Amino acid sequence: MTTTAPRTGRTVPPRSGRPRRVRHTGAMGSTGLYLAIGVAALLFLIPFYLLVRNALSTDPEITGENWKFFPTDIQWGNITEPFRDPTVDFGRSMVNSLVVGVLHTVGTLLVCSLAGYGLARIPYRHANKIFYGVLFTLMVPTAVTFVPSFVLVSSLGWVDSYRGLIIPGLFSGFTCFLFRQYFLGFPKELEEAARVDGLGYWGAYWRVVVPNSLNFFAALATITFINGWNSFLWPLVIGQDPGAWTVQVALSSYMTNQTVNYHLIFMATAISLLPLLLVFLFLQRWLVQGIAQTGIKG
Amino acid sequence: MATTSRLDRTRPAPAEAATARPRRGRRSSPTLNFWLFTSPFLIGLVIFVYVPIGWSVWLSFFEARFTVTPDKFTGFANYRQMLDNGNFTGALLTFTVFAALIVPTTWALSLGLALLVNRMRFMRAFFRSVFFLPTACSYVAASLIWKMSLFNGVRFGLANTVIGWFGVDNIAWLADPDPPWYWLVLVTARLWLQSGFYMILFLAALQNIPQELYEAAEIDGAKRGWQTFRHITLPQLRATSTAVILLLLVAAYQAFDEFFNLLSKTTWGRPPLVELYYMALGQNQDYGAGSAGAVMLTLLICVVTLFQGRLMGFGRGEESR
Numbered sequence: 177m178t179t180t181a182p183r184t185g186r187t188v189p190p191r192s193g194r195p196r197r198v199r200h201t202g203a204m205g206s207t208g209l210y211l212a213i214g215v216a217a218l219l220f221l222i223p224f225y226l227l228v229r230n231a232l233s234t235d236p237e238i239t240g241e242n243w244k245f246f247p248t249d250i251q252w253g254n255i256t257e258p259f260r261d262p263t264v265d266f267g268r269s270m271v272n273s274l275v276v277g278v279l280h281t282v283g284t285l286l287v288c289s290l291a292g293y294g295l296a297r298i299p300y301r302h303a304n305k306i307f308y309g310v311l312f313t314l315m316v317p318t319a320v321t322f323v324p325s326f327v328l329v330s331s332l333g334w335v336d337s338y339r340g341l342i343i344p345g346l347f348s349g350f351t352c353f354l355f356r357q358y359f360l361g362f363p364k365e366l367e368e369a370a371r372v373d374g375l376g377y378w379g380a381y382w383r384v385v386v387p388n389s390l391n392f393f394a395a396l397a398t399i400t401f402i403n404g405w406n407s408f409l410w411p412l413v414i415g416q417d418p419g420a421w422t423v424q425v426a427l428s429s430y431m432t433n434q435t436v437n438y439h440l441i442f443m444a445t446a447i448s449l450l451p452l453l454l455v456f457l458f459l460q461r462w463l464v465q466g467i468a469q470t471g472i473k474g
Numbered sequence: 475m476a477t478t479s480r481l482d483r484t485r486p487a488p489a490e491a492a493t494a495r496p497r498r499g500r501r502s503s504p505t506l507n508f509w510l511f512t513s514p515f516l517i518g519l520v521i522f523v524y525v526p527i528g529w530s531v532w533l534s535f536f537e538a539r540f541t542v543t544p545d546k547f548t549g550f551a552n553y554r555q556m557l558d559n560g561n562f563t564g565a566l567l568t569f570t571v572f573a574a575l576i577v578p579t580t581w582a583l584s585l586g587l588a589l590l591v592n593r594m595r596f597m598r599a600f601f602r603s604v605f606f607l608p609t610a611c612s613y614v615a616a617s618l619i620w621k622m623s624l625f626n627g628v629r630f631g632l633a634n635t636v637i638g639w640f641g642v643d644n645i646a647w648l649a650d651p652d653p654p655w656y657w658l659v660l661v662t663a664r665l666w667l668q669s670g671f672y673m674i675l676f677l678a679a680l681q682n683i684p685q686e687l688y689e690a691a692e693i694d695g696a697k698r699g700w701q702t703f704r705h706i707t708l709p710q711l712r713a714t715s716t717a718v719i720l721l722l723l724v725a726a727y728q729a730f731d732e733f734f735n736l737l738s739k740t741t742w743g744r745p746p747l748v749e750l751y752y753m754a755l756g757q758n759q760d761y762g763a764g765s766a767g768a769v770m771l772t773l774l775i776c777v778v779t780l781f782q783g784r785l786m787g788f789g790r791g792e793e794s795r
Contacts, residue, residue, distance in 0.1 A: 209590060209593055209594065210594075212590060213590045213591070213594065213601055216587065216590070216605070217601055217604045217605070220604055220605055220607070220608065220666065220670075221604060221607075222624075222632070223608070223611075223616065223619045223620075223624060223666060224607070226619060226623045226624060226632060227615075227619050227623075230622075230623055238623075238630065239628070239630045240630065243629070243630045243632075243635050287514050287515045287518065288515060290511045290512070290514065290515065291511060291512045291514070291515030291516065293511055294507070294508050294509075294510075294511030294512035295512060298504050298507050298508040298511060299504045299508075300504060300505055300508040301505075303508065306512070306516065309519075310519065313519065313523050313524075315772075315775070315776050315779060316523075316527060316772050316775075316776075317724060317727065317728050317772070317775060318523075320727075320728070320747070320768050320771050320772050320775070321523070321526045321527055321530060321768060321772070322747075322750075322751075323530065323750060323754040323755075323761065323764045323765055323768055324525075324526035324527065324529045324530035324533065324765060324768070325522065325526045326754075326755070327526070327529065327533075327761060328521075328522070328525060328526050328529065343518075343522070344522040346518060346522075347515055347518035347519045347522050347523060349519065349523070352515060376502060376507070377502075377504070377507040377510075377511070378507065378510065381511075402609070402610060405612070406611075406612035406613065406614075408612065408613060408614050408730070408731045408734075409730050409731065409734075409747070409751075412734075413751075413755065424612055424614045424615075427612075427614045427615060427618060428614050428734070428735050430618070431617070431618060431621065431622070431735055431738065432738055432739075436622075438622065441618065441622065442618075442619075442622070442623070445615045445618050445619065448612070448615060449610070449611060449612075449615060452610040452611070452612075453610060455610070456607065456610045460603060460606070464602075464606070464674055467671065467674045467675065467678075468674060468675070468677075468678035
């Protein structure tokens with residue numbers, strides 16, 4: 177502090193300009209900023225470009241001598257090729273992933289939101305102890321317990337089934353925790369008004385609490401769907417039979433195949449990304465909001 | 475329904491519930507409702523989380539090959555076997571190297587991107603989306619792009635094409651552990667995938683820093699740039715930084731997808747989960763040893779999480795910041 181005292185004379189000019197709030201530096205700084213960010217953005221987009229480029233090229237253009245950044249002849253016919261491939265039933269794996277992704281999302285939100293609400297808002301003597309029991313599971317990453325989980329699921333006879341793919345993943349302590357934190361901050365007045373109207377906890381939850389929390393539900397639904405669609409280890413363990421593969425397992429199997437059909441593999445990968453890109457384009461607002469709200473607390 | 479439940483449950487409930495809230499007549503007891511809301515989740519949690527954990531601990535003390543209902547108790551033999559097993563300790567070392575590489579780089583890159591995006595006036599949403607976009611990509615898809623195109627060991631891989639312009643020979647990025655170029659592939663893939671996510675966290679935190687702090691610093695003569703970053707931005711981001719590092723560390727512990735797909739046939743670069751996968755579900759199906767490994771990993775994660783939480787003051791009371 178004391179060392180800054182002699183400098184105060186120099187701070188006068190900036191202060192006179194204070195209403196302008198010179199948060200951003202001048203033209204030079206701004207150019208540098210946009211240059212840096214432009215280069216970074218290009219680097220981030222290159223993998224996507226490579227994916228699309230290779231998906232729409234012939235194999236010689238992908239692996240050939242003179243590798244060109246822009247392919248000369250674009251093969252739109254590649255789009256249907258993964259679905260006609262006899263070695264891997266790609267279409268089936270897409271359907272599996274869609275079913276699993278949607279049911280996983282709906283189920284997780286339903287089960288975890290109810291529990292989160294119960295833990296946050298319904299008075300019960302042992303609610304805190306139960307909540308600590310939920311918190312404990314956050315310390316144990318699900319990925320580490322996949323061996324015993326697999327053992328359990330296989331003894332239930334759920335290997336190679338939608339049940340086995342979906343049900344064990346529904347009980348996310350983290351999602352429950354996020355809902356509880358959210359409902360703790362939900363305005364009590366709204367619920368009390370519902371109570372005055374004669375609704376019980378159940379009625380108030382469905383008619384007042386949920387309709388007023390759609391933003392939060394949308395945010396968590398987006399995150400849950402993305403995670404479900406992209407999950408790999410559990411579907412790999414459970415999907416022993418190719419008919420039960422999700423799209424991630426199918427993609428992985430391409431990489432270990434004997435024959436490598438480059439354009440087909442890249443096209444399949446591009447198609448597998450499509451649903452998520454759609455989710456991303458239309459729901460990004462919820463996603464960003466959800467991460468900003470929940471990630472910090474997590 | 476409502477009447478019977480009221481008859482059953484009025485006894486335990488009032489002790490607690492009557493203290494705070496006004497009563498309404500047409501409402502069943504809180505206790506019953508509590509279980510109505512939470513029991514689906516709690517039952518599932520017990521069956522699919524607690525039972526596997528317990529079963530795992532139990533299996534780890536038995537000789538359990540090809541069976542999950544073993545009868546031969548062997549004490550700590552499985553644990554001893556795992557610790558003597560070079561593969562498992564090697565996997566822990568692999569994880570340590572990976573964490574040492576990926577945690578600081580992701581932290582720095584995501585913070586850097588957040589600072590850049592935060593300073594933008596035009597096209598801010600666009601650039602934020604660009605950096606965030608890879609979050610939608612799966613680890614499998616990214617591994618595929620990295621392995622087959624970007625870091626393909628032959629000439630047509632982009633990396634080899636680019637170094638070829640400078641007259642450098644092709645590098646077998648993944649197929650050769652010496653020199654360990656595969657780390658570059660693994661780290662860049664994960665950096666690309668996860669930096670955008672953490673950038674969003676940092677952006678949210680940056681926007682919560684009160685502008686007055688910067689104005690006050692300016693009056694005190696602090697130069698905008700390194701000085702304000704070092705003395706205002708960084709300390710203000712402490713809570714977020716701690717959370718990010720913790721999340722990154724736990725995520726690195728659980729790394730599986732990209733290692734499995736990028737290094738499928740190799741014997742090097744196997745992190746713990748890949749090792750466990752091959753051990754429990756490979757030819758041997760040694761559930762006992764696999765479980766012992768899982769138990770040790772879990773304990774390790776708990777210790778590291780708690781230790782780091784203590785060390786960096788993360789947790790209680792920190793949320794308010």
